[in-house]
Every structure is written in structure tokens, then in C-alpha cells.
Amino acid sequence: GQQVMQIPQYQHVQEGEDFTTYCNSSTTLSNIQWYKQRPGGHPVFLIQLVKSGEVKKQKRLTFQFGEAKKNSSLHITATQTTDVGTYFCAEPVEYGNKLVFGAGTILRVKS
Amino acid sequence: DTGVSQNPRHKITKRGQNVTFRCDPISEHNRLYWYRQTLGQGPEFLTYFQNEAQLEKSRLLSDRFSAERPKGSFSTLEIQRTEQGDSAMYLCASSSRVTSGGPRRQFFGPGTRLTVL
Secondary structure (H helix, E strand, C coil): CCCEEEECCEEEEECCCCEEEEEEECCCCCCEEEEEECCCCCEEEEEEECCCCCEEEECCEEEEECCCCCEEEEEECCCCHHHCEEEEEEEEECCCCEEEECCCEEEEEEC | CCCCEEECCEEEECCCCCEEEEEECCCCCCEEEEEEECCCCCCEEEEEEECCEEEEECCCCCCCEEEECCCCCCEEEEECCCCHHHCEEEEEEEECCCECCECCCCEECCCEEEEEC
């Protein structure tokens, strides 16, 4: 079945350092969504990428979709303590009837 | 606040008991989803409704699990004869109708954390 692999599992950075999480699939993704889950919270939608090679920015966050639509990345520039949480990529499958989530990358930021 | 509410927020029960959770989606959303999340994992799809119709159930949803959305508004998820392996966060999400623009984002509720002793 569909499966998206996400790396790294965990990253601990100093405040101000950059952070990147990667999402990979063995099959072509129709599109991909990114969610953030704060500690003790629930997933919150960040963005959806649809087009091959697409790059979208939200302030310090940059999202990319690979040319082959088999991978995606989220890059945070100059992390802040408010960035802590788990970042998930998720593939909408079966016409968006369900999301298949990666295992997530836990980000911790040292101030 | 996403507008999706879930009750209760926490439930502790003994093995073998039945539990029921409720989800109230965003009012104009016709799609409602249930997911289960265990520690260190991403949410796993359980089932989804379009209006009152339950259109898909995951293999994860054993016959001890049943979900309903009788009037196309709120939904309930019942687990019968709970087992310790059922301990998890149960998340509900809703979304509006899928359009030609692609899948809509899902709005998640705060979840119900179930602990089975």
C-alpha cells in the first residue's frame, strides 16, 4: 500500500539554526500535504503541494515538491522556540478520501 | 481553534468495557474522518463519512469498532470490549467537499486520549 517515509525521526537544534525534514515515496505522489503537531496538540495543516518542482514559502518555512513528485521537503530558516513540534507529511489518497501520514520528524529547539 | 470538537478529551477504562467518543465537525463540512495515533507515530486512518454515509473502513477497524454519523453532522466512534492495545489518541477531522482544485485540507479536533487499564 501507499507509504511515505520521513527522515530524520528526531532533530534537536540550537535556536537560530536551520532545520529540514524530508519525505520520500517509492511511488509518484499525486500531491502532498504538510501538518504540524505541537506537543500535546493535534495536527494543523500547513500547506499542500500539487505541481512537480513546486516551491512554496510561508515566512521562514520553505516547502518543496520534487520534480518526479516522489519526494518533498520542509525547511525552516533560523528556528525559533515556537517551531517545536512534530512535522508530518501526508499523502491524500483515493481522491482525498484519506490521508496517509509519514511517521513525522520531532523538532526540539534549544534556546 | 479549528472548530472541530471532540468529547471526552480523556477516557480511562478497564479492559473489556465499552467506550464511545463523539466528534462535532465544522458545521459546513460534509466529510468526517477518524484517525488513531499512537506515541511516536503519525495518525492512521480508520474510517470516513461523506454526509451520513460511511464510505470506507480501514483494516485497522476490527469488528469491535463501529462508527456512525446518523444525520450527517456529529459522529460517534464506539469500541466494544476494549483491549490494552486500543490505548491511543483518537482524532477526528473534517473537510469540505473535494473540488477540481484537489483534496481539501483536513481540520483536526483535539482528540480523545484513551487509556485501557
